[in-house]
Amino acid sequence: MTLLLDVRGLRAGYGPVEVLHGIDLSVAQGEVVVVLGANGAGKTTMMRAISGTISRHGSVQLSGDETVAKSPDAIVRAGVAQVPQGRGTFVDLTVDDNLRAGAFTRRDGEIEADLDRWYGVFPRLGERKTQRAGGLSGGEQQMLAVARALMSRPTLLLCDEPSLGLAPIVVQELFATLAGLNRDEGLSVLLVEQNANLAMGIAQRAYLLETGTIVASGDVDELRKDDAIRKAYLGY
Amino acid sequence: MPVYLKQGSAPHWALRSLGALVVAYVALSPMFRDLSPSQFGELTDIAVLALAAMSLNLLIGFTGQISIGHSAFFGTGAYTLAILVADHGWSPGWTYPVAAAVCFVVGVLVGIPALRLAGLYLALVTLALAQIFPALVRKFDDLTGGSAGIGGLRYEAPAWTGLESGRQGRAEWMYWLALGTLVLGYVLVRNLVKSRVGRSMVAVRDNTTAAAVMGVNVAATKTIVFGLSASLAGLAGCTFALRQTQATPENTNFTILGAILFLVIMVVGGSGSLLGPIVGAFVYYRVDQFTRALPDKSWLPGSVSDFLQGRPNLATLVFATMLILLMFLAPFGVVGLAKRIARRILIVVPFPPSPLPADRHA
Amino acid sequence: MERFLQYFFDGLSQGSIYALIALGVVIIYRGSGHLNFAQGEMAMISAFIAWWYADLGLSPWLAVGVASVTAFVAAMGIERFIIRPIGHKSPFAVVVASIGLFLGMNALAPFAWKVTIPQAYEALFPDKATDFVRIGGAEWREQNIGVLLVLAVIAGALYLLFQRTRFGLAMRAVASNPESAPLVGIRTGQVLAVSWGLAAAVGAVGGAMVASLRGNVDASMMFTIFFAAVAAATLGGYDSLIGAVFGGITLGIFENMVAGYQPDVVGQELKGVVSLVVILAVLLVRPSGLFGTRRVERV
Numbered sequence: 001m002t003l004l005l006d007v008r009g010l011r012a013g014y015g016p017v018e019v020l021h022g023i024d025l026s027v028a029q030g031e032v033v034v035v036l037g038a039n040g041a042g043k044t045t046m047m048r049a050i051s052g053t054i055s056r057h058g059s060v061q062l063s064g065d066e067t068v069a070k071s072p073d074a075i076v077r078a079g080v081a082q083v084p085q086g087r088g089t090f091v092d093l094t095v096d097d098n099l100r101a102g103a104f105t106r107r108d109g110e111i112e113a114d115l116d117r118w119y120g121v122f123p124r125l126g127e128r129k130t131q132r133a134g135g136l137s138g139g140e141q142q143m144l145a146v147a148r149a150l151m152s153r154p155t156l157l158l159c160d161e162p163s164l165g166l167a168p169i170v171v172q173e174l175f176a177t178l179a180g181l182n183r184d185e186g187l188s189v190l191l192v193e194q195n196a197n198l199a200m201g202i203a204q205r206a207y208l209l210e211t212g213t214i215v216a217s218g219d220v221d222e223l224r225k226d227d228a229i230r231k232a233y234l235g236y
Numbered sequence: 237m238p239v240y241l242k243q244g245s246a247p248h249w250a251l252r253s254l255g256a257l258v259v260a261y262v263a264l265s266p267m268f269r270d271l272s273p274s275q276f277g278e279l280t281d282i283a284v285l286a287l288a289a290m291s292l293n294l295l296i297g298f299t300g301q302i303s304i305g306h307s308a309f310f311g312t313g314a315y316t317l318a319i320l321v322a323d324h325g326w327s328p329g330w331t332y333p334v335a336a337a338v339c340f341v342v343g344v345l346v347g348i349p350a351l352r353l354a355g356l357y358l359a360l361v362t363l364a365l366a367q368i369f370p371a372l373v374r375k376f377d378d379l380t381g382g383s384a385g386i387g388g389l390r391y392e393a394p395a396w397t398g399l400e401s402g403r404q405g406r407a408e409w410m411y412w413l414a415l416g417t418l419v420l421g422y423v424l425v426r427n428l429v430k431s432r433v434g435r436s437m438v439a440v441r442d443n444t445t446a447a448a449v450m451g452v453n454v455a456a457t458k459t460i461v462f463g464l465s466a467s468l469a470g471l472a473g474c475t476f477a478l479r480q481t482q483a484t485p486e487n488t489n490f491t492i493l494g495a496i497l498f499l500v501i502m503v504v505g506g507s508g509s510l511l512g513p514i515v516g517a518f519v520y521y522r523v524d525q526f527t528r529a530l531p532d533k534s535w536l537p538g539s540v541s542d543f544l545q546g547r548p549n550l551a552t553l554v555f556a557t558m559l560i561l562l563m564f565l566a567p568f569g570v571v572g573l574a575k576r577i578a579r580r581i582l583i584v585v586p587f588p589p590s591p592l593p594a595d596r597h598a
Numbered sequence: 599m600e601r602f603l604q605y606f607f608d609g610l611s612q613g614s615i616y617a618l619i620a621l622g623v624v625i626i627y628r629g630s631g632h633l634n635f636a637q638g639e640m641a642m643i644s645a646f647i648a649w650w651y652a653d654l655g656l657s658p659w660l661a662v663g664v665a666s667v668t669a670f671v672a673a674m675g676i677e678r679f680i681i682r683p684i685g686h687k688s689p690f691a692v693v694v695a696s697i698g699l700f701l702g703m704n705a706l707a708p709f710a711w712k713v714t715i716p717q718a719y720e721a722l723f724p725d726k727a728t729d730f731v732r733i734g735g736a737e738w739r740e741q742n743i744g745v746l747l748v749l750a751v752i753a754g755a756l757y758l759l760f761q762r763t764r765f766g767l768a769m770r771a772v773a774s775n776p777e778s779a780p781l782v783g784i785r786t787g788q789v790l791a792v793s794w795g796l797a798a799a800v801g802a803v804g805g806a807m808v809a810s811l812r813g814n815v816d817a818s819m820m821f822t823i824f825f826a827a828v829a830a831a832t833l834g835g836y837d838s839l840i841g842a843v844f845g846g847i848t849l850g851i852f853e854n855m856v857a858g859y860q861p862d863v864v865g866q867e868l869k870g871v872v873s874l875v876v877i878l879a880v881l882l883v884r885p886s887g888l889f890g891t892r893r894v895e896r897v
Contacts, residue, residue, distance in 0.1 A: 053780050076783035088778035090771050092891060101771045104764070105783035152783065302693060349878060356633055357881050359693065360828055364874035367825055371868055492821065496701055503694055547712050549705035556702030563684045563691040563698070 002064045004029045004156055004188050005050070005080075010058040012049035019045040021212040022058065027156065030186045032179070034199040034220075037209035043192040044085050046209065047160045050190070051075055051082040062156070077105045081154035085161045085192075087145045091134030095125055098133050098144055102151030111151075118147040121177065139170035146174070150181075156188045163195045171195070175202055200224065263415060273407035280407070280479055282517045283414035284472045287421050289501040289513035291468035294425045296507050298434070298461040301350075305362025306469045307494035308369040309339045313470025314477035314490070318386040319379060328391040328478060332417070335474050336467040343466025347459040366492040370485040385484025389477055410478055417471045418514070424464065426510055469498075500559055520555070527551040600735035605858040606851055607733075611742035611811070613850020614749040618804030619820075619827035620834065620842035621756065622797035628773040628837045629793030632681065632692055636699035637801055638824025642817065644669040644802030645809040646707050649719050658720045658810075666802040673798030674791040682790065707817045716814035723810065745807050752800060753843050759796075760839070769793060773837065822870055826853070829873035832880050835890020844888065849876060 005027040013019045019042045027033045037043050049056040052072040060068045062078050070078070081102075090098050099118065103111045119126035122143045128136060133144060142162055149157055159178070163171040179202040181187040193199035200206060200220045208216040208229065216229060223229050241248045271279075288310055295303055316335040320326040346365065350358050373380045380386065393399035393409035428434045477483045488494050497520075505516020528551055530536065531544035544550060619641060626634045634640075648665035652658055676699070684695045708714055723729075723744035730737040760766035772779045772789045779786050808823060809815045830849045834841020853872045880887060 051781065053777075071785070072780035073783040073785050076781070082781050084778060084781060088775060088781060090774040090778060092774040093767075093770055097767060097770070101767055101782050101784070104768060104771075148782065302690075304697065349882065356693075357832075357877075357885075360633075360832070360877060361874070361881075363825060363828075364870065364877065367822065368868070368870050368874060371870060375868060493701075493704075496697055499694070499697065500701070547709045548714055549709045552705035553702055553709055556698045556705060559698035559701065560680060560684075560695050563687070563695045 003027065003061070004031075004063055005190065006059070006061040006064075007050065008059040008061075010046070010049055010056060010060060012045055012054055012056040014045075014054070019212050020049060020056075023209070023212070023214050025207050025214060025217070027188050027190050029155075030182070030188055031205065032182050032189045032191060032203040034191045034193055034196075034203040034206045035209050036193065036196050036199070036206060039194075040211070041209045042212045043209055044160055047082060047084075047158050047190075047192060051080060051158055053082075073105065076152055076154075079153075079155040080158060081149035081152045081156070082158040083142075083145045083149045083160060083162060085164065087138075087141045089133045089136075089141050089144055089148075091132070093133055094130050095133050095136070095144060096129045098148050099125075099151050102148035105152055114151055114153070118150060122147055139166050139174075142166060142170070142174060143177075146177070150187075154187075156190065159189060159191045159193075161192055161194060163193060163198065171198065175199075178202060271408075273403045276407035276411045277479065278521070280411045280414040280475065282521045283411070283418045284476050284479065285498070285501055285520060286514045286517035287414070287418045287472035287475075288469050288498045289505065289516055290418070290421045290425060291465045291472070292498050292502045293507060293510075293513050294428070294468065295461060295465040296502070297425075297429060299458050301358045302499070303362040303465075304359055304492065304495045304499060305346075305365035306465070306498050307490050307492065308362075308365045309343060309466040309469035310473035310476065310494065310498075311369050311373070311483075311490035312339050312342055312466075313473030314483045315373065315380055315386070315473075316470070317474040317477050318389055318483035321389055322386045328389070328474070329394070329413075332413075332471060332474050335470045339466040339470030340463040343463035344459050346466070347462030350458075350462060362495070363492065366495040370491055373485040373490070380483075380485075383485060385482055385486070387482040387484075389481045389483070391478050410475060413478070414475045417468075417475060421468045421471070422510065422514075424468070428461075428464075429510070500555055503559060504555075504562060523554060523558070524551045527554050601858070602855075603734050603736035605854045607736060607738040607742055609851035609854030610847065611739075611745045611850070612854060613830075613847035614745045615804055615807050615811075615823060615846075616826045616830045616850050617749055617843045617846025618752065618807065619801055619823060620830040620846045621752070621839060622801040622804070623827055623831045624834075624836060624839055624842040625756075625793055625797040625800070627831070628839075629769060630677075630681070630685070630790050631776075632685070632689075632696065633828075633836075634794075634797065635693070635696040636703055637797065638820035638827065639700050639703035640669065640673065640798050641801035641805030641808070641824075642815075642820040643703050643707055643805075644798065645719070645805035645815050645819075646711060648802070648806050649717060649809065649815045650711065652720055658722050662722065662803060662806040665806065666799040669798040669802040670795040674795040677791045677794035678787070681794070682787070704817055707815075713817075716812075716816035716819075719809040719813060719815050721810050721813065722806065725810075725813075741811060745811070748803060748807060749843070752803060753839075756796075756800070756839060765789075765792070825870060826850075826873045829876045831887075832877050833887055835887030837891055838887065838889035841887055841889035849873065852876075 003026045005025075007023065007025045009022045009024065011018060011020055011022050023046065025033070025035070035043055035046065045054070048054045050060055052067070052070055052075040056068060058068060059066060062075070062080065065078065067075055067078060090101060093101065096115070099115055100111070103114065119129070124140055125144055125147060128140065133141065136144060146157075146159070146162070157178075162174055162178075166174070175198055178189060178191075182189055182202070189203075191199055191203060200223070203220050205218065206220050206223050207214050208223075216223065216226075241251070288306065291309070292303060292306055295301065313335040316338050317328060317331040320331045320334065321328050346361075350361060374382050377383070391406060391409065391413075392401050393405035397405075397409060397412075399405035399408050473489075476489065480487065489497070501516040501520045502513055503516070504519055505514065506512030530550065531541050531547075533541070536544075619637060622637050622641070623634060626632060626637070644665050647668055648658075648661045651661035651664050656664060680695060680699070681692060685692045711717075721741065723741035725739075725741045729740040731740065731743065732738075758766075760770060768779070768784045768789050769792070771782070771784055772786055776786060779789070804823075805820065808819055812819060826849060827846065830845035831842050832845070833849060834843070834845030849872075853869050856872055857869055
């Protein structure tokens, strides 16, 4: 069975500085995969490289199609949606417009239906439909960013540190939603997180990224059993 | 490949002395050669433009902000000279310091509100200044002679110079005036840049918050620099008025096109380099002469020369294109490009700071 | 009262022109964060193009329309091939390039059409001395009403474009967060190019209005207007289209009032001073303008 996302030898950086030194990872259909790593490991660079927003070399295959040379909008059309670090909300637009922007690449007639659906899943967004997105709380903006990404009906969701700056209870709600979507709809998620515990709670497999290279990978349960990793990343 | 020279070492000093000698020879050689009044005039014009561009360079180097309004200061200097000479019988030489002072004050006055504006907005305000200057001149016609302007500005070479009176002497004397003010400007800018204040300003100009936190009095420094920049432009304007023998609001150098011209020269020569404005003025002048004479050149194919006949503004179009191309190819101008090439041949290694007491034992 | 109304009506027309050029400035600023110094000169060249098309036989209004389209395409090219690549190098370089465009376009008009004096431009509105509407004793000239209507139509069309179309949403998204826009599949480059094209097209109409009111096209006709348009955009807020319209109209009326009631102090030549004062006042008191978004600067 072809992998949904198959990354091999991915190199990327900013100008003369190379941040990713050839990483390999994969996400199968219906999986939640988490990438752990400390600050500066290159996690956001990796996400940007996969979504095509920075220049990259190597191989990034989506369901067998090579996308490493494609533009970001082509990759969105191929079914990948990114929830960027820091939310990346269109702060001057209304909540509703933010969601509609998420559906930008779609030409089908079900956008309205999807809007209703996500307002149902995230009722707080529905209440603030016509409000300026910049006025929402951090947690609400995170939900907005996720919903915006979901509006493009992706097969793979890239989530970059969704828990950053959010209150624990909000984070739990968010992760529960993601886990639910994965379980009920088979949405595949590639998750980058510093909050290792919570992330590993909803994931099947994990990778460890350290200064631009993958140093460990495997099923979540196995990694939990590894003492070194537990101490370094899970804190106990 | 590059040869490394330690700054302050004997070979470095030898190289610099050699360079200074060459420059002095080039600058002073008109004294030894017989140049016609028009040739002196050319050099004077180049020196005037160089000084105007240099005044802009000072501003950008210290505040990182662009002014497209220095034509107003240029014009203020010119009119100060004109009014003092024509209406009050001053000898032009003494008007130079007065013009510099007047422009300094005006520059400081503009600089004070300018401090509160980010680069873009400052550019706009200076645009306004350039726009308004000719209108103000026309309005206060009692003082400035309105649209007709003030004419009859001549400066006979003073007796102590040993130059003959009449056109030849005047032309040579004006060249010396222009050269003198240019050298003054160069020395001023160079010393400012290399001073403690200068280096700290240049280092933090992109981050005024950091500068303020570091204790540099950003506001005062910027305002004074604005004033000095205006003074230099004013001095250039004085010589310009003498060259033109008149000051009228019609002259393009007093309008926004003049302000843009100074900017073009600075950019072409290379912003951020001390010699840039001089190189830029030379390049500008030669290209201008070349394009003006181009339509009549015999070696030009007939169809091209027919096309060019009667079409104005070729020189300006060439410069506009040059400006845009330069932004693609050499954002740091001719001198910047030359420096990059030179670095492949010669690198001057900065003199290391004196070792800390602890290091001596290492 | 009659005098007041007269100044009001005249100022309204001048203000409409300021608004049209200011709209162009704001559209580009919102889209790319750059101030297009060449906006006025682009409008001037477009007016020359319209004049040329009319000379070639097109009816006056059709000439304006075709000139707008020409301007649209040309500006897209300028953005794509000049502004964007230079923008990758440094913002300073873009400002300089923009000034270069200003210089070049100003020089291009006389060069391309071999003209050194103003050329007669056929009026787009009835402009005989008797073409006016009398209101409260003042004459509201039909051509001035016409310019105001054109502004209304264009402003309305822009509103519909930005608020009701998919592409308008893309433009607003790019203006709000250019880094996130590619994440939802928006082609930022396309949006930038179209922003420039749109601004040029609107500017072309503005230039045609100026030429029509003056009765001629002249290479230096847009200098003071561009500057006033910038003051209008500053007043209204650089990222607000409503601000551009409001700022333009207000500035036009205010300027005309000042010049009319104080002809000795200000008069026609020094109208520019009004703009300068407005800019300074706004920047010192409320830099984001009346309708612009306030941005908190984080250190």
